Amino acid sequence: MKFGYSIKNKMTIAVMLFCIMACTILIRVLEDRSIKEMNNAFVSMYNDRLIPATDLFHISQSVYSKxxxxxxxxxxxxxxxxxxxxLKKQLLAHNDNIDSLVAKYEQTFLIKLERTQLDELKAQLRETKEIESKVLLNSDRHSIVAGRELFESQGKTSFTASIRKLTELTNIQTVVGQELIKNSEFAVSGSKLYSSLQIALAIIIGILIVAIVFASNVVKLPTDKFNLN
Known part of the structure; x- marks a missing residue:
């Protein structure tokens, strides 16, 4: 009877320890995934948001310079x-710089809205480039007044539109960056939860060990008395 009871207790404790071990392994896997998500969020924040935002600023500078x-x-x-x-040499240098930065920007992670805005920006930049070429051509073949009139009627509007598109793309960087921060905060809270669970499991294991030692002493005591008799 005592032997069967002892076996039953041992099996119960073994099952509990096995469950705790399985939970510990699962928590460890989840914690590693949480840390990986945090790392990905920080890397994406730098590579896909901070650097592109800086490149957009430099594109804006080139547009203003032109x-x-x-x-x-x-x-x-x-x-x-x-x-x-x-003048043509200076404009060409700025256009080459813009094309290089846009190509670099395309290699980053883009959300759907960002891709649409980028396509619109590229179209607008091409239009601006065509207008500035016409302005130069008119002022060269005809007169400075002809170039000035074309710039007033089309050039200013095109440059303003390019800057507006760049501003819209820059605003997207801020919005997506805030989402990445939220994801990172969620991953941090998850990591804290997993750490708390690990501490709780360690406490449970300690309690089980104490219970096993106490049970062993209780079982051993009657046996010793029986031997003395």
Missing amino acids: RYLLEEALYNNDSVLVDHSY
Whole structure:
């Protein structure tokens, strides 16, 4: 009877320990996944949000610089001839820089809205490039006044539209960045929960060990008395 009871208790404790071991392993796997998610969130924040936001800023700077170059040439003293060769070289350098940054931006992780906005930006930048070429052509073949009129009617609007598209893309970086922060905070809270569960399981294991030792002493005591008799 005592032997059967002892076996039953041992089996119960063994099953409980096995369940605790399984839970510990599962918690460890979940904790590792949580840490990986946190790491991915931070990496994505840097590679897919911070760097692209900086690149968008530099694209904006190049767009503003191109507009300044054209305005300086078109609205300068009429008696001063425009150095079209120099102007074309400067505009080409800015356009090459813009194309390079846009191509780099395309390689990052883009959400659906971001992809749509980027396609619209690329189309707008192409339009701006075409208009600035026409402005240069008109001011070179006809007169500075002809180039100025084209810039007033189309150029300013196109440059403004390009900047607006860049602003919209920059705003998306902020929104998606906030979502990444929320995901990271959720992963941190999950990691804290898993740590608390591990502590709880360690306490349960300690209680079981104490219970096993206590039960062993209780069983041993009557046996010793029986031997003395």
